[in-house]
Amino acid sequence: MISIRDIAKECGVSVATVSKALNGHHDISAQTRETVCRKAAEMGYQPNSAARALKTNRTYNLGVLYEDPQHSGLGHEYFSRILESFRAQAEACGYDVTFINRNVGKRRSSYLEHCRYRGVDGVCVVCVNFLDPQVLELVQSELPVVTVDHMFNNRTSIVSDNVKGVQTLVNHVFGMGHRNIAFIHGERTAVTESRCASFYKTCYDLGLQVPDAYVREGAYHDCDSCERITAELLALPQRPTCIFFTDDVSALGGLAAIARAGLRVPEDISAVGYDGIPLAKMMIPSLTTYHQDTQAIGYWAADRLVSLIEHPKTTLPESILIPGSLLEGASVRRI
Structure with missing residues (x-):
């Protein structure tokens, strides 16, 4: 695995300079930053997620709580489209997605325990029994939370109209x-x-x-x-x-x-x-x-969750109402 020491050796600079270049610091010249980043790409460098988490106190991982009562899983046409839109926007913001459940390894756990075990930065609650005590525990925790089609006090929600x-x-x-x-x-x-x-x-x-x-x-x-x-x-x-x-x-x-x-x-x-x-x-x-509008629901769920994570002091809890539209088919007769 390529390390920043390898990049520093190839570029003839210090490890600290490579770190600054890869993290976008501006106390080095633009030319040095460009040279280091280009060399890192050529060498196939991938930053270590664990090391980055220790340094930034962020895992760049979003949790998704999704439990369809009909057990349709990702075959559910409505929720699967929301989740795909959520995933796309999360990735565009540099985040991965992890599904949350009640198991840690082979041990039964709560939703909140699983979130802490996985170290997610925040959670989107898409489909679940919102009155479940474990869901309430998660929503009332310190984690940033966005809900879909359900509103809690002082939490951001994305709701279809x-x-x-x-x-x-x-x-x-x-x-x-x-x-x-x-x-x-x-x-x-x-x-x-x-x-x-x-x-x-x-x-x-x-x-x-x-x-x-x-x-x-x-x-x-x-x-x-x-x-x-x-x-x-x-x-x-x-x-x-x-x-x-x-x-x-x-x-x-x-x-x-x-x-x-x-x-x-x-x-x-x-x-x-x-x-x-x-x-x-x-x-x-x-x-x-x-x-x-499942695309808009998923997009805004990810967008608002990332904003709560990255700008916690300036992002206010809100409820975003997503409008839809009539699709007139041939199943209604005029009488």
Whole structure:
């Protein structure tokens, strides 16, 4: 392995001069700095991360806490795109990414213990049970923390505008003539609370009555529960003319139930998804949905976390609301 002593020998300068050149110090000439950096690149020099951590008190490593309750892992279309955007921005800022869990070696640990074991500079909490005591312990610790789609007091959060998203979809369906609208929501989370409140408020503002039987609790990213609940909605004495599904993936289950009932979309009943993943465009008919800007969510999560790490005295905790957009497919009929 090439060391700074090897570079110093090749350049005919001191080890201290090489260190200053590689770290961008300006108390040496620009020419010397350029010569040393060029020689270091030619020799394939890579700085030792452990040594750099000792010197800078920073590991340039960001932790990510991600535990999908449906166990989709990185196959989850919504979260995988957020994580990819987060990773890209983290790398652009010179940071690596480590996934945080409850294990250190073969020993069970807390999230905070794992963060300290890995020496991460900060943590992005993307998907987890935010009410878990271990999550609260991590959020309340000394580590810089940014959360996605959940807000804590005095912590930075990046939140998709779920209120505007549902409002946009309800207004669109209403404009297409629908008055009997059913709503299948996910598990009780902050995201679900926002979407449900927005659904009821928008319907109220439009003068729509929403029967209790039209609002059902399902699960995100779960085709089976969506299929079962859709079948129940179709069996009602007055079935809805349009069904809002929890997300685009779950919509597959709902569409299967509609087809099994001998009905067609959108001729007999209309359907709406959420997330705006590429799959929605490939469905037949294409699914009307709301696109969440996963690229912006991931970018700002990484950007704000790095800022909290590098500028802790001037970076204030904030909640950044990320807008999305309506993707009008062919699954909503005008009536």
